[in-house]
Amino acid sequence: MPYTYHYPRPALTVDCVVFGLEGEDLKVLLIQRDHEPFAGCWALPGGFVDEGEAPERAARRELGEETGLSDIFLEQLYAFGEPGRDPRGWTVSVAYYALVNRADHPAQAGDDARKLDWFPVRKPPPLAFDHDKILEAACRRLRGKVSYQPIGFELLPRKFTLSELQRLYETVLGKRLDKRNFRRRVLQTGVLEETAQTERDVAHRAARLYRFNKSKYQRLARRGFHFEI
Amino acid sequence: MPYTYHYPRPALTVDCVVFGLEGEDLKVLLIQRDHEPFAGCWALPGGFVDEGEAPERAARRELGEETGLSDIFLEQLYAFGEPGRDPRGWTVSVAYYALVNRADHPAQAGDDARKLDWFPVRKPPPLAFDHDKILEAACRRLRGKVSYQPIGFELLPRKFTLSELQRLYETVLGKRLDKRNFRRRVLQTGVLEETAQTERDVAHRAARLYRFNKSKYQRLARRGFHFEI
DNA sequence: TCAAAAGTGTTAACCATACACCCATGC
DNA sequence: GCATGGGTGTATGGTTAACACTTTTGA
Numbered sequence: 001m002p003y004t005y006h007y008p009r010p011a012l013t014v015d016c017v018v019f020g021l022e023g024e025d026l027k028v029l030l031i032q033r034d035h036e037p038f039a040g041c042w043a044l045p046g047g048f049v050d051e052g053e054a055p056e057r058a059a060r061r062e063l064g065e066e067t068g069l070s071d072i073f074l075e076q077l078y079a080f081g082e083p084g085r086d087p088r089g090w091t092v093s094v095a096y097y098a099l100v101n102r103a104d105h106p107a108q109a110g111d112d113a114r115k116l117d118w119f120p121v122r123k124p125p126p127l128a129f130d131h132d133k134i135l136e137a138a139c140r141r142l143r144g145k146v147s148y149q150p151i152g153f154e155l156l157p158r159k160f161t162l163s164e165l166q167r168l169y170e171t172v173l174g175k176r177l178d179k180r181n182f183r184r185r186v187l188q189t190g191v192l193e194e195t196a197q198t199e200r201d202v203a204h205r206a207a208r209l210y211r212f213n214k215s216k217y218q219r220l221a222r223r224g225f226h227f228e229i
Numbered sequence: 230m231p232y233t234y235h236y237p238r239p240a241l242t243v244d245c246v247v248f249g250l251e252g253e254d255l256k257v258l259l260i261q262r263d264h265e266p267f268a269g270c271w272a273l274p275g276g277f278v279d280e281g282e283a284p285e286r287a288a289r290r291e292l293g294e295e296t297g298l299s300d301i302f303l304e305q306l307y308a309f310g311e312p313g314r315d316p317r318g319w320t321v322s323v324a325y326y327a328l329v330n331r332a333d334h335p336a337q338a339g340d341d342a343r344k345l346d347w348f349p350v351r352k353p354p355p356l357a358f359d360h361d362k363i364l365e366a367a368c369r370r371l372r373g374k375v376s377y378q379p380i381g382f383e384l385l386p387r388k389f390t391l392s393e394l395q396r397l398y399e400t401v402l403g404k405r406l407d408k409r410n411f412r413r414r415v416l417q418t419g420v421l422e423e424t425a426q427t428e429r430d431v432a433h434r435a436a437r438l439y440r441f442n443k444s445k446y447q448r449l450a451r452r453g454f455h456f457e458i
Numbered sequence: 459t460c461a462a463a464a465g466t467g468t469t470a471a472c473c474a475t476a477c478a479c480c481c482a483t484g485c
Numbered sequence: 486g487c488a489t490g491g492g493t494g495t496a497t498g499g500t501t502a503a504c505a506c507t508t509t510t511g512a
Contacts, residue, residue: 004231008280009238012310012321051237051319055310079308079323081241081284090280092241092321094308163490180493181475204489205482392463409466410502433462434509 010081010090014059015046015131017077017097017138018069018107021155025120026171028135029100029107030127031066032115037087038128042119044135046093059096067107067116073154074098077138085130093129097138099154146172150191150227153212159195161207162186169229182229189227191217239310239319243288244275244360246306246326246367247298247336250384254349255400257364258329258336259356260295261344266316267357271348273364275322288325296336296345302383303327306367314359322358326367328383375401379420379456382441388424390436391415398458411458418456420446 018029030042045066049058056076063069074096081092100107102118109116119125121139124132146152152168153160166182186192193213198206217227247258259271274295278287285305292298303325310321329336331347338345348354350368353361375381381397382389395411415421422442427435446456 002233002235003237004233005238005240006231007240007277008232009234010241010278010280011234011236012239012241048236049239049310051239052312054312055308055321076307078305079284081278081323083281083283092284092323094310094321161491178475178477179491180477183492185474199491201484202490203484205491207491390464407502407504408464409504412465414501428464430511431463432511434464434511436464 008090010092011086011088012049012055013046013091013093014049014055014062015044015080015093015095015134016059016063016074017044017095017135018063018067018072018100019097019121019138019142019155020100020102020107020118021168021171022102022118024167024171026122027118028121028124028138029067030117030119030124031109032117033128034112034114041128042117042125043128044095044131045116049094055094056096059094063098066110066114068110069098069100069105069107072098072100072105073151077134077141080130080134082130093134095134095138097141099142099151101155101157103157143172143174147229148227150189150212150217159197159209159211161199161209163207165210185229190220191227237319239321240315240317241278241284242275242320242322243278243284243291244273244309244322244324244363245288245292245303246273246324246364247292247296247301247329248326248350248367248371248384249329249331249336249347250397250400251331251347253396253400255351256347257350257353257367258296259346259348259353260338261346262357263341263343270357271346271354272357273324273360278323284323285325288323292327295339295343297339298327298329298334298336301327301329301334302380306363306370309359309363311359322363324363324367326370328371328380330384330386332386372401372403376458377456379418379441379446381458388426388438388440390428390438392436394439414458419449420456 020027020029029045031045033039033041033043045063047062049055059074077095077097079092079094085091107116121135124135127135152172155168156164162183165186166177166179170177191213192210195209195211197209200206249256249258258274260274262268262270262272274292276291278284288303306324306326308321308323314320336345350364353364356364381401384397385393391412394415395406395408399406420442421439424438424440426438429435
C-alpha cells in the first residue's frame with residue numbers, strides 16, 4: 001500500500017525523555033532496539049506518528065506501548081530535523097520530556113519484550129540516532145524549568161516528605177540547599193498541603209507527609225503568582 | 230514526479246512569528262496569502278521544508294524569500310501537528326519566532342509581490358490556519374523569556390537610549406517600570422556599553438546612546454551569570 | 459520661556475542567607 | 486543508648502522598591 005505525494009515528505013516520529021528518581025539519582029528510561037538501524041543499541045522510547053494523530057498523542061501512545069506508562073506529565077521539548085539524523089532517510093522527530101514517579105508508575109517492557117531500563121542521566125550508555133543530543137536538551141530544559149514551575153512534584157509519590165522534595169531539587173539543580181531555608185520557602189508558597197500521615201518503618205523520627213495542591217497552584221498562577229525555588 | 234512511501238507521511242512546513250517594535254507597540258509581520266486555502270487572508274510567513282534542509286534553515290530561507298529579512302534572531306517555538314490544522318491534509322509545522330529591529334532590517338515583499346504588513350500583536354487581523362494559536366504561543370514565550378535572557382536588544386537598533394530600552398520592556402511585559410531602578414539594574418548587569426554619541430534632532434535634552442555588548446554577556450553567561458530584569 | 463524627556467540618590471522595607479541544637483524513632 | 490534524619494528561629498547583610506527634582510534641548 002504505497003503512499004504517493006507530489007513533493008518529498010519526511011517521516012514523522014516522536015521520542016520521549018522520561019525522567020525518574022532513584023534515591024538521589026536522576027534517571028532516564030531507555031529501551032533496547034531490536035531492529036536496524038542501531039539494533040541492540042539503547043534508545044529513547046518513541047516511534048512513528050500515525051496519520052490523523054496529534055504528535056503528543058502519539059508520544060503518549062508509544063510510551064504506553066513500549067513502557068506501560070500512562071497518565072504522566074509530558075511536555076513538548078523540541079523538534080529535531082537536521083539532515084542525516086536518521087540513516088533511513090529524512091526523518092523529523094518531535095521530542096517530549098516526561099516526569100514520572102516510579103513508585104506509582106512502574107515501567108515495564110511492552111509486548112514485543114524489548115529490554116527496558118533506567119540509566120543515570122549523567123552517564124547514559126551510547127544512544128541510537130541523535131538521542132544523546134535530545135537527552136541533553138531535555139536535561140537543560142528540566143534544570144531550567146524546575147526552579148520556576150512546580151513540575152518537580154511529578155517525580156515524587158503523591159505524598160512525600162519535605163526532605164524528599166529537597167533531595168529532588170538538589171539532584172536536579174546539582175547543588176546543596178539549606179534545610180531550614182528550603183522548608184520555609186516551599187511552605188510559604190502555599191502549594192503544599194500537610195497530611196495527617198507520617199513516614200513508616202524508618203529508623204529515625206518519622207517525617208510528616210505533604211501533598212502538592214495542584215488546583216491551589218493553578219489559582220495562584222492565574223493571579224500572576226510566580227513559583228520560585 | 231511522484232514520491233512514494235510505504236507509510237503515510239505529513240507535509241512539513243515552517244512558520245515564523247516575526248516581532249518588531251513600532252513606537253510603543255509590539256508588532257508582528259504578516260503576509261497576505263494569494264493562493265487557496267485562505268487566499269487573501271493574512272498569515273505568518275513560512276512555507277514547505279525541502280528534503281535535506283534543516284527546519285531552522287528552511288525558516289530563514291522562507292523569511293528571506295517572502296520578507297527580505299536575513300541575519301536576525303530566530304529560535305524554535307513549538308511544533309504544531311494537530312489533525313485538521315491544515316485543510317489540505319496532514320501537515321506539521323515547526324514554528325519559529327524572530328526578533329528584528331526594523332530600522333536596520335526593513336521588511337519588503339518578495340518577488341511574488343504578496344502584500345506584507347506589520348500588525349499589533351494584541352489585535353491582529355483574522356489569520357489563516359491555526360496561526361492565531363501560534364502567534365499567541367509566541368507572545369507567551371517572548372514575555373516569559375525577555376526578563377531572564379537579554380533577547381530584547383534584538384528588537385532595538387544597534388545603538389539605543391535607556392528610555393527606548395525601558396519602553397521596550399514595558400511594552401513586552403505590559404507594565405510600567407520605575408525609571409531610576411530600571412537604569413540602575415540594566416547598567417549593573419554590565420552588558421551595556423556607553424557610546425560617545427547622543428540622540429539627534431529631538432525636542433528635548435538628547436539622551437546618551439548605549440550598545441549591547443554581546444560577547445561580554447556570553448562571557449558572563451558562561452560563568453553562571455543570570456540576566457534578569 | 460515653555461514643553462518634553464534626560465538624568466540622578468537616598469531611605470525604608472523586605473528578603474535571603476547563614477547558622478546549631480533538640481527531638482523522635484528503630485535497632 | 487546510639488545512630489539517623491526530622492524539625493525548628495533569629496540576626497545580619499544585601500537587595501529591592503518607592504519616591505521628586507534639576508538639567509538640557511528645540512521650538
